[in-house]
Amino acid sequence: MDPRLDKYAKLLIDVGIHVQPGQTLVINCPVEKAEFARMLVREAYRAGAREVVMRWNDQAISRETYLHAADEIFDTFRPWQADQLNILAREGAAFLSIDSSDPDGMNGIDHARQVRQSRAFGPAVREYREMQMSDKVQWCIAALPEKNWAKKMFPGVPEDEAVEKLMDAICATMRITPDNDPAEAWRQHNAELNARKRKLTEFNFKSLHYVNSLGTDLTIELPENHYWDGGNSVSAKGVSFNANMPTEEIFTAPKRDGVNGRVVSTKPFDVGGEIIDRFAFTFRDGKIVGVEADDPHHRELLEAEIALDEGAAYLGEVALVPYDSPISRMDALFYDTLFDENASCHLAFGASYPTVRGGADMTEEERLAAGLNQSITHEDFMVGSADLSITGVTHDGREVPVFVDGNFAF
Numbered sequence: 001m002d003p004r005l006d007k008y009a010k011l012l013i014d015v016g017i018h019v020q021p022g023q024t025l026v027i028n029c030p031v032e033k034a035e036f037a038r039m040l041v042r043e044a045y046r047a048g049a050r051e052v053v054m055r056w057n058d059q060a061i062s063r064e065t066y067l068h069a070a071d072e073i074f075d076t077f078r079p080w081q082a083d084q085l086n087i088l089a090r091e092g093a094a095f096l097s098i099d100s101s102d103p104d105g106m107n108g109i110d111h112a113r114q115v116r117q118s119r120a121f122g123p124a125v126r127e128y129r130e131m132q133m134s135d136k137v138q139w140c141i142a143a144l145p146e147k148n149w150a151k152k153m154f155p156g157v158p159e160d161e162a163v164e165k166l167m168d169a170i171c172a173t174m175r176i177t178p179d180n181d182p183a184e185a186w187r188q189h190n191a192e193l194n195a196r197k198r199k200l201t202e203f204n205f206k207s208l209h210y211v212n213s214l215g216t217d218l219t220i221e222l223p224e225n226h227y228w229d230g231g232n233s234v235s236a237k238g239v240s241f242n243a244n245m246p247t248e249e250i251f252t253a254p255k256r257d258g259v260n261g262r263v264v265s266t267k268p269f270d271v272g273g274e275i276i277d278r279f280a281f282t283f284r285d286g287k288i289v290g291v292e293a294d295d296p297h298h299r300e301l302l303e304a305e306i307a308l309d310e311g312a313a314y315l316g317e318v319a320l321v322p323y324d325s326p327i328s329r330m331d332a333l334f335y336d337t338l339f340d341e342n343a344s345c346h347l348a349f350g351a352s353y354p355t356v357r358g359g360a361d362m363t364e365e366e367r368l369a370a371g372l373n374q375s376i377t378h379e380d381f382m383v384g385s386a387d388l389s390i391t392g393v394t395h396d397g398r399e400v401p402v403f404v405d406g407n408f409a410f
């Protein structure tokens, strides 16, 4: 057993999800990682959890379902499946998810079935999703190595060695070393991210202008009263947690109808297991009106993604990550958004986080009116590059360099 796993489990329970005495913890975990799940359960009860509810998943079985189950099941759901999540969220449970999957494990399935399933199930779990998206309840996603994922990341390396290398990479991003206290390292990291987001919030930019040599030339307006978020979050009950581990980003919401121009992706984008190396979106008044990809099939996949509902064709996130951030410096492609988004500035189409003052308590209609996009989807895509420049424009017309050559200008 890798001795780092003990530190990792403790870090996720004490800092990542930060489960409280008397609180219920829900753990989503692949069956292959049962041993780690048991460590998490033991740590959770050590921390005083009231109950741990396990939700096991299995990518191979999901694949069989998409390939062979009766077609009509993808348009229906059983209410108890939605009730489980909605009721647990209402009770104030915390949700910890372990991601450990083969990036190609869903290749060849009918992607339309996944889309139909989200369309059927998404609205039914709106209450749970809403509480999670607005950080009312603690939630945390973290990863463990999976053998096909490791082999894809380190081609030509024997399997055991590749898994070990992936574990080394994950531990580096998690700030776990043989002799440190990773919880203390994370408290310091969170403090640094907090200082940077306060500074950006104080600038109160009207818009950001992105330019690079790949052909990105995009203007993103920001809503009134927006603030920048990142690092640790604080739940409705005042509990600090880290929703994504690792995390290096500072983010806010774009103004729904205030995005214009063209943006070119800079890292592979995963649509249900299919990897799209490069694509571009053109925006007019917030809406994606043009999709470019070299492969026509990839263009169709992207077009299906942004047609999931009305809000799917609008942006919901603008995130800043220095080109020199630790994950970027590793210069490894993880084929996993959880890691790769931290190597690059990114945008997301779909739902926004309610990053305007009072946003967490607004109704859906009020959020839309405040310029915050609403959707059942939220998909990050990477736009950072070594030569990216971002200029902030203040409400009195002042231009402030935010990014120069891929990194923060201040």
Ligand code: ZN
Binding pocket: 249, 251, 317, 319, 341, 346, 380
């Ligand atoms: Zn992000």
Ligand code: ZN
Binding pocket: 317, 348, 378, 379, 380
């Ligand atoms: Zn995102």
